[in-house]
Amino acid sequence: MDDAQPIRSPDVRVMNEKLILRLIRQNQGLSQSEAAQITGLKPPSVFRIFTVLEERKLIMPVPTQAPKGVKKGRRPVTFVVNPDAYYVVGIDFWSKHISIVIVDFSGRTLCRDVVAVDKAEAEAVVSQIVQLIRSRLKATRTPQKRVLGIGIGCPGMIDFDEGTIRHYPRISGMVNFPIRNKIAEAFRTDVYIHNTSSVVALSEYSYGFAKEYDSLLVILVRSGVGGAFISDGKLFVNHNKTALEIGHMSVNIEGRKCKCGARGCIEAYLSEDALLSDVEKADGIRSIEDLEAAVINGNTEVISELRKTAEVLALGIRNLIQLFSPKAFLIVSRSKKVFELLADQAAEILQKDSYVSERESIIILAEEYRAEIAGKGASDLVIDAFFGEGSR
Numbered sequence: 398m399d400d401a402q403p404i405r406s407p408d409v410r411v412m413n414e415k416l417i418l419r420l421i422r423q424n425q426g427l428s429q430s431e432a433a434q435i436t437g438l439k440p441p442s443v444f445r446i447f448t449v450l451e452e453r454k455l456i457m458p459v460p461t462q463a464p465k466g467v468k469k470g471r472r473p474v475t476f477v478v479n480p481d482a483y484y485v486v487g488i489d490f491w492s493k494h495i496s497i498v499i500v501d502f503s504g505r506t507l508c509r510d511v512v513a514v515d516k517a518e519a520e521a522v523v524s525q526i527v528q529l530i531r532s533r534l535k536a537t538r539t540p541q542k543r544v545l546g547i548g549i550g551c552p553g554m555i556d557f558d559e560g561t562i563r564h565y566p567r568i569s570g571m572v573n574f575p576i577r578n579k580i581a582e583a584f585r586t587d588v589y590i591h592n593t594s595s596v597v598a599l600s601e602y603s604y605g606f607a608k609e610y611d612s613l614l615v616i617l618v619r620s621g622v623g624g625a626f627i628s629d630g631k632l633f634v635n636h637n638k639t640a641l642e643i644g645h646m647s648v649n650i651e652g653r654k655c656k657c658g659a660r661g662c663i664e665a666y667l668s669e670d671a672l673l674s675d676v677e678k679a680d681g682i683r684s685i686e687d688l689e690a691a692v693i694n695g696n697t698e699v700i701s702e703l704r705k706t707a708e709v710l711a712l713g714i715r716n717l718i719q720l721f722s723p724k725a726f727l728i729v730s731r732s733k734k735v736f737e738l739l740a741d742q743a744a745e746i747l748q749k750d751s752y753v754s755e756r757e758s759i760i761i762l763a764e765e766y767r768a769e770i771a772g773k774g775a776s777d778l779v780i781d782a783f784f785g786e787g788s789r
């Protein structure tokens with residue numbers, strides 16, 4: 398610790414308590430001697446902290462086996478977090494669906510659910526979210542006073558310091574919309590918001606199959622196309638406090654007109670609506686599910702149409718490689734099969750591009766959007782804030 402800023406001892410005490418609590422939670426069990434070893438704190442301090450945490454019912458001892466051959470003497474006692482100490486709610490929403498998870502303090506999921514949005518209007522969506530949280534807290538018998546906080550993955554452009562959605566055109570009225578305060582007022586608890594792409598990216602990084610990559614660029618495809626870049630577990634945040642608006646990266650100045658007013662944005666080719674309008678002529682394709690079935694059945698008309706989309710995707714990824722050079726890309730969408738095909742075709746195109754392929758390994762993965770992954774990512778916003786810098 399440097400000596401620039403003297404820290405008052407109560408702050409140090411709280412910081413050390415949270416440090417130990419976080420270690421116990423992360424390790425899913427820890428003894429006092431292990432805690433002393435990891436933290437370098439003196440055993441009497443560790444003993445005091447464990448006593449305080451146990452008195453506050455934040456941790457509890459679990460029985461452990463004595464080492465073989467040892468009949469007498471003190472057994473090391475392992476402590477785990479009390480799962481009922483706190484509960485956390487995670488929400489992720491967009492114009493069509495709302496996902497919810499409730500997790501206990503140990504990280505166990507008590508409930509996960511996805512519901513359709515009744516009406517794509519700002520106030521209506523907020524009251525639907527409030528109702529959904531109330532009903533699931535009730536169904537899981539989660540006492541509201543034990544809710545540590547609510548984390549929300551929001552669509553569109555977010556100002557997460559202000560707690561507002563700056564702009565999300567697919568839900569009417571979502572302009573400079575103070576979503577954090579609206580939800581916080583309803584539950585009188587702390588609410589944390591972030592861009593949904595970031596929430597999904599953090600969660601895929603922590604719990605998903607992409608966790609082996611220490612730098613990962615996640616592309617989230619729904620009615621829009623968003624992005625988030627994670628390097629060494631940290632989320633890249635740009636100057637104006639939003640996630641990466643990669644959907645509006647243009648790959649063709651004479652390309653399709655985009656909703657943002659520009660031409661050739663990748664969103665104008667890769668969003669769900671764009672994909673569906675491209676394959677509209679192919680028999681009976683009206684939904685992502687239909688499109689997925691056509692890909693699985695090897696519908697040649699559809700597959701050759703998607704080849705053009707893959708060329709756009711390849712150009713977009715080429716630009717992102719120049720900027721971020723991630724170890725891997727992960728495309729999260731409602732159809733893993735469709736985007737696996739697009740990812741494979743884009744990777745094939747880029748392999749032939751020696752300027753890129755000689756310098757970079759090209760790994761493009763596809764994963765299905767899962768409500769639980771998104772919801773857990775949102776709930777982690779609360780946990781990160783709880784264990785983060787300083788104390789609350």
Ligand SMILES: [Zn+2]
Nearest residue numbers: 645655657662
């Ligand atoms: Zn655009």
